[in-house]
Amino acid sequence: MKIDILLGLQWGDEGKGKIVDVLSPEYDVIARFQGGPNAGHSLEFNNVKHVLHLIPSGIFHRDKLNIIGNGVVLDPAVFKKEIEELGPPVEELIKRLVISTRANLILPTHRILDAAYEHQKGCLKIGSTLKGIGPAYTDKASRNGLRVGDINHLNFQELYKEHTENHLLILKNYNFAFDLKEYERGWFEGIELLRKFRTENTEYLLHNLYSGGKKILAEGAQGTMLDVDFGSYPFVTSSNTISAGACTGLGISPKTIGEVFGIFKAYCTRVGSGPFPTELNDETGELLRKKGCEFGATTGRPRRCGWLDLPVLRYANIVNGTTKLFMMKSDILSGFKTLKVCTSYKVGGRIQDEIPFDNNAKIEPVYEELPGWEEDISGVRDYDRLPENLRGYIEFIEIQTGVPVSIVSVGPDRKATIFR
Ligand code: GDP
Ligand code: IMO
Ligand code: MG
Numbered sequence: 001m002k003i004d005i006l007l008g009l010q011w012g013d014e015g016k017g018k019i020v021d022v023l024s025p026e027y028d029v030i031a032r033f034q035g036g037p038n039a040g041h042s043l044e045f046n047n048v049k050h051v052l053h054l055i056p057s058g059i060f061h062r063d064k065l066n067i068i069g070n071g072v073v074l075d076p077a078v079f080k081k082e083i084e085e086l087g088p089p090v091e092e093l094i095k096r097l098v099i100s101t102r103a104n105l106i107l108p109t110h111r112i113l114d115a116a117y118e119h120q121k122g123c124l125k126i127g128s129t130l131k132g133i134g135p136a137y138t139d140k141a142s143r144n145g146l147r148v149g150d151i152n153h154l155n156f157q158e159l160y161k162e163h164t165e166n167h168l169l170i171l172k173n174y175n176f177a178f179d180l181k182e183y184e185r186g187w188f189e190g191i192e193l194l195r196k197f198r199t200e201n202t203e204y205l206l207h208n209l210y211s212g213g214k215k216i217l218a219e220g221a222q223g224t225m226l227d228v229d230f231g232s233y234p235f236v237t238s239s240n241t242i243s244a245g246a247c248t249g250l251g252i253s254p255k256t257i258g259e260v261f262g263i264f265k266a267y268c269t270r271v272g273s274g275p276f277p278t279e280l281n282d283e284t285g286e287l288l289r290k291k292g293c294e295f296g297a298t299t300g301r302p303r304r305c306g307w308l309d310l311p312v313l314r315y316a317n318i319v320n321g322t323t324k325l326f327m328m329k330s331d332i333l334s335g336f337k338t339l340k341v342c343t344s345y346k347v348g349g350r351i352q353d354e355i356p357f358d359n360n361a362k363i364e365p366v367y368e369e370l371p372g373w374e375e376d377i378s379g380v381r382d383y384d385r386l387p388e389n390l391r392g393y394i395e396f397i398e399i400q401t402g403v404p405v406s407i408v409s410v411g412p413d414r415k416a417t418i419f420r
Contacts, residue, residue, distance in 0.1 A: 001213055002258025005246045007220030009316035011270035013296070013303065014263040015328035015409060017041025020057035020219050022417050028214040029065045030058030031206065033249030034239040035221030036073035036106060036136065038129040040297025045414045050086070051297050054079055056219050059086065059096060065209075067202050070102035071239065071249020073136040074148060075111070076190025077183065083193060090196065099194070100202040101149030107160070108183035109167035110135040116176040126235055127272025129298050137238035139163075148199050151191055203251025210256055218246040224316040225270075232359050235274025243320040262322035262403070264313060266330045266393070269303040271296045277363040278306035278342045292332040307340045307367065310400050311353050317403055326407035327397070330390060331416075336372040339393060343368050343400060370396060378411040383420050 006023070008014040021043040024030055037053040043060070044050070052059070054074060056066040068074065083093060110132030117134065118125045128134060139145040146163055150156055164180075171178070210216060222241040225231045230242060239245065243260050246252065267288055270276045279285065285305045288294065294303035316322065333339060342365035344351050351366060373387035380386055386408070394405050408418040 001210075001215045003210060003216040003218060003246075003252055003256045004259040004261060005218040005220065005243050005257060006261040006263065007241065007243060007246075007320060008223030009262040009264045009313055009320070009322065009325075010223045010268055010309075011225045011276070012221075012223040013040070013269055013271070014223060014265050015326075016220060016263055017043045017052060017057045018328070018409065018412060018414070019261075019263060019326055019407065019417075020217065021045070021060060022414055023217060024058040024061045024064055026215065027058065027064065027217040029067060029206070029209055029216040030056040030219055031067040031069050031202075031216060031250050032056045032072055032219045032221065033069045033246045034071035034241060035237065036133050037075050037078040037131040038133045038237060038298060039221035041221070042297050042412065043414070044412045049412070053082055053298065055082055055086070055097065058217070058219075059093070062096070064096065066097045067206065067250075068097070068099045068103055069202060069250040070100040071245060072100070072103045073106050073133060073140070073239075074099070074103045075106035075132060075187070076194050077108075077186035078131070078190070080186065080190035080193045090193070094197055098198045098200060098202060098205060099148055101147060101199050102201070103148045104136055104140045104145040105147060105150075106132040106136040107146065107163060107167065108180055108187050109164050109171070110139070111183060112171060112176070112178045112180065113167055115178070116171060116174040119176055120174060125273060127274075129296075131298070134238045135167075148194065151194060151199075206250055206252055210252070218250060218252075220245070224320060225312060227319075230315075230319050232274045235272065235359065259323045260321050261324050261326055262316060262320055263326045263328060264308075264316075265328050266308060266333050267292075268306045268309050268312070269294050271299070271301050271303050275359050275363070276304055276306060277311075277345060278309045278365050279304050280306045288332065291335075292329055307342055307365070308397070309342045309365070310397070311342065311345055311355060313397070313401050314353060315355050317401055322403050324406045325397070325401065325403050326409065327394060327405050328409040330408050331376070331378045331410045333390075333393075334373060334376055338369045339372050340367040340369055341393075341396065341400075342366065368396075378416060380410055381415075381418060383408065383418050386418070
């Protein structure tokens, strides 16, 4: 059985958490491959909403194994809080969750450095979630990181002190006030909890599960346009969010990959700074935000909203090799008389499909207008019962991208999902 990958095609928050939870019954293993507590993956069932940051979204399915891969950066304090808020007792969760020894740790000083760097940038700030992601991946790449496997070393305390002192030296150059002690308490409690969990070289575990015929779903975080290589750098996160990230973030070979499920919202949102060609700074944008409850699952910040951007989807399909599209939040578009879809960009008077390298390039979206629909579709479970104009919207996207839309989501609940 090949390994399937599920990831976001836009700027994150496409609805990955919901769909991983929905698809989990089809898999034996759900493995998160990159990112960290900057992610906020929401899922909803039995009228309760859960938000996950580090823990894979298959965790609520009792008989599934969840793996936090080596590509993830893990903050023990966030991990502890999340485990405690999940519901099932720790003894139960220990059976369902394994963590890679090679996952890098986010230290309390990484969070402080993140905040200091952003503060220094002023109006050029990235709009980071301030969870310490950038500094933790920086230390990983510069070979200065501490990893989950290190917590079992006898001299772990010393290692921690050494790393922290190095960070404090850097922080001396910044006029930035912080309280390290407050962070440290929760962090060390998190380390204690982490020691109770199975930590191992999960690349072997995954290889054995794969070889034994188990079905594995790799869960992405963020979105393609936030990828450190292919997003609107520097307004990106610090990891590879694209499908290739599943190989490096789990230790699986490209030969093992099967489907690449690309998730997108029926419109677009972005949190934080950076280019957003179809952004609507008007009452339509405000309406999308209000109807779609577009506020960040991690930081609560209002999300920027705009029309669907097909050059972005086509680009994301190129770099990910998307085999199937899943369209989310279709219900939010009910009630618009007409819907605009950006089919290409006009840059310097020239029509193009390519996303410019230059973040400051003046992009004029070229729109096609499609007729909207009035009906509330949140109760529909059958594709053929969807309004004709919504089916037209979906078919337009399929023609424009060349990739089939095989799931249409019509509400946040598990059940509000239409399979084609
Ligand atoms: P993720 O980061 O990709 O997992 O997405 P988030 O959880 O950050 O944001 C998606 C938001 O949309 C969450 O509040 C979900 O509960 C909600 N959601 C997901 N799918 C749908 C849908 O089809 N319709 C509506 N109305 N809400 C949805
Ligand atoms: P999920 O997995 C949306 C954005 C931040 C910021 C930039 C860098 O829930 O889709 P970072 O904290 O990584 O230094 O922030 O990336 N960002 C996200 N936006 N969803 C996410 O994750 C995000 N993770 C990071 O807002 O603009
Ligand atoms: Mg999110």
